[in-house]
Amino acid sequence: MSRDYDVVIVGGGGAGMCAAIEARLAGARVMIVEADTKLGGATALSGGVFYAAGTSVQRARGYDDSADAMFAYVMTLNQWRVKPDIFRIICDRSGPCLEWLIELGAVFPPAQLVKGGVETVPRAHPSAGAGSGIADVLINRVGAMGIETALTTRVERLLIEDGRVVGIHALGIDLRAGAVVLTTGGFGNSPEMRARFFPTAAQHGERVWAVHDPAPYIVGDGITLGEAAGAAIVGHDTGLLLPSSGHGRNLEPFMPPWLMLVNLDAQRFMPEMASYSITGYALNEQPEARAWAIFDEAALRTASHDIRYLDPYGAGINLPTWEEDTIRRRVAKGEVLVADTLDELASLCGLDARALAHSVDRYNADCDARADSHFFQEEEKAFPVRSGPFYACEVRASTIGVTGAGLDIDRECRVLDSAGIPVPGLYAAGEVLGVLMGKRYAGGGMSIGPAVVLGREAGVQAAAYAGSRSARLPEQG
Numbered sequence: 001m002s003r004d005y006d007v008v009i010v011g012g013g014g015a016g017m018c019a020a021i022e023a024r025l026a027g028a029r030v031m032i033v034e035a036d037t038k039l040g041g042a043t044a045l046s047g048g049v050f051y052a053a054g055t056s057v058q059r060a061r062g063y064d065d066s067a068d069a070m071f072a073y074v075m076t077l078n079q080w081r082v083k084p085d086i087f088r089i090i091c092d093r094s095g096p097c098l099e100w101l102i103e104l105g106a107v108f109p110p111a112q113l114v115k116g117g118v119e120t121v122p123r124a125h126p127s128a129g130a131g132s133g134i135a136d137v138l139i140n141r142v143g144a145m146g147i148e149t150a151l152t153t154r155v156e157r158l159l160i161e162d163g164r165v166v167g168i169h170a171l172g173i174d175l176r177a178g179a180v181v182l183t184t185g186g187f188g189n190s191p192e193m194r195a196r197f198f199p200t201a202a203q204h205g206e207r208v209w210a211v212h213d214p215a216p217y218i219v220g221d222g223i224t225l226g227e228a229a230g231a232a233i234v235g236h237d238t239g240l241l242l243p244s245s246g247h248g249r250n251l252e253p254f255m256p257p258w259l260m261l262v263n264l265d266a267q268r269f270m271p272e273m274a275s276y277s278i279t280g281y282a283l284n285e286q287p288e289a290r291a292w293a294i295f296d297e298a299a300l301r302t303a304s305h306d307i308r309y310l311d312p313y314g315a316g317i318n319l320p321t322w323e324e325d326t327i328r329r330r331v332a333k334g335e336v337l338v339a340d341t342l343d344e345l346a347s348l349c350g351l352d353a354r355a356l357a358h359s360v361d362r363y364n365a366d367c368d369a370r371a372d373s374h375f376f377q378e379e380e381k382a383f384p385v386r387s388g389p390f391y392a393c394e395v396r397a398s399t400i401g402v403t404g405a406g407l408d409i410d411r412e413c414r415v416l417d418s419a420g421i422p423v424p425g426l427y428a429a430g431e432v433l434g435v436l437m438g439k440r441y442a443g444g445g446m447s448i449g450p451a452v453v454l455g456r457e458a459g460v461q462a463a464a465y466a467g468s469r470s471a472r473l474p475e476q477g
């Protein structure tokens with residue numbers, strides 16, 4: 001049977017472009033099929049942070065780090081519930097893949113290197129130019145290598161013969177291939193997929209939104225395509241989930257430090273500025289998966305304007321949701337509650353007034369002492385809840401940063417069925433995978449890093465498979 005291409009890549013984001021580059025380098029005839037009007041996907045929209053160990057950027061800052069240390073950290077944080085053999089590859093190659101991106105022209109300024117999660121050595125490498133700083137060098141490389149690309153072409157189904165994936169179907173056309181690589185990204189924009197695969201997020205109903213919002217095809221097509229070929233779907237109910245004040249579609253990677261966060265028992269349950277490695281699930285484990293941010297008039301008038309609190313990490317991240325004007329508009333609409341006394345506020349929020357008063361007393365004493373006797377965090381507590389009116393804003397972990405359920409793969413990026421056996425001819429990489437996320441997020445950059453590492457590997461392996469099949473079988477067109 002003739003083939004149109006050796007390797008067809010479904011989805012031209014970060015993982016897909018990396019796969020295409022490597023497959024082409026291996027001598028394969030490659031086609032990227034992309035549903036959107038342009039290449040880049042969520043990768044181009046992202047913050048462009050790349051998680052890696054043992055890099056020249058770390059060394060420039062004097063940090064000694066290793067793949068072993070990164071592996072121990074990621075696996076322990078996720079209680080060994082992410083796939084160890086896949087993470088061994090990710091950790092071993094994260095450094096070399098960052099250097100590869102630098103060779104292609106990406107810039108990761110050493111001064112911007114930060115801790116992306118709760119690691120002890122900074123491993124989050126922000127790219128100059130954020131996500132497009134990475135996507136653009138890949139797009140340029142794809143173009144320079146003459147890799148064919150079909151834009152505005154959404155793959156509708158895989159061609160399957162005798163249990164083997166032999167191509168794709170899109171826009172009424174069959175395209176035959178030696179191997180197919182699924183790199184369609186996550187499913188954050190699909191309410192149906194969220195309900196099915198990410199119920200911890202979906203429970204928040206209309207408040208739920210995904211940061212993938214501007215990328216229209218991040219709807220889980222790779223899961224649907226893979227399932228039809230017999231692929232197993234793993235990683236149920238995992239992903240990066242961020243607390244949100246519920247104000248529009250604003251990314252709020254952390255809460256500002258000038259408020260007090262309590263659960264429905266009126267108890268503080270985590271440091272307000274805890275790392276987003278853990279905050280989403282810590283919040284969702286509280287009664288009814290809800291919390292209240294409590295603050296007073298003085299904090300609203302002063303702290304909400306202070307750049308130290310709007311952008312506490314100096315990362316250029318603003319929190320417009322927590323500025324005074326925004327909050328006052330929300331008060332007028334009844335979205336943020338206000339009361340003259342704490343007792344009244346407790347009643348409006350459905351909290352026990354005695355419990356809230358007790359928690360506030362302890363919190364205020366901490367503010368007076370400029371120390372957190374509850375969680376012993378470094379950031380000082382400087383804004384007591386003391387001078388009315390008092391405010392309460394409901395916080396829920398309802399923003400999806402990355403989706404975690406998806407396809408299972410082996411070390412060669414072959415898609416596996418429920419028996420753990422490869423589906424012949426089918427490969428996958430990137431956010432479409434279900435083996436990368438536990439209920440903790442190792443840190444900023446832990447999505448683009450694996451997408452690049454495994455995208456490259458999927459390209460190498462798919463090209464090898466397509467080549468070996470064309471060597472064995474008279475199917476080269």
Ligand SMILES: Cc1cc2nc3c(=O)[nH]c(=O)nc-3n(C[C@H](O)[C@H](O)[C@H](O)COP(=O)(O)OP(=O)(O)OC[C@H]3O[C@@H](n4cnc5c(N)ncnc54)[C@H](O)[C@@H]3O)c2cc1C
Nearest residue numbers: 011013015035041042043047049155185430431445447448
């Ligand atoms: C605002 C934002 C900030 C982020 N910041 C970071 C960060 O700093 N660091 C980090 O590690 N992660 C970050 N992430 C997450 C990260 O960007 C993604 O997890 C990662 O880029 C996914 O790469 P991918 O190649 O798997 O998918 P994508 O880059 O999303 O590419 C998937 C592509 O597949 C296409 N596609 C889908 N279905 C089909 C179909 N049926 N046919 C053809 N094409 C299809 C899509 O249109 C898309 O172009 C962020 C995400 C967002 C949205």
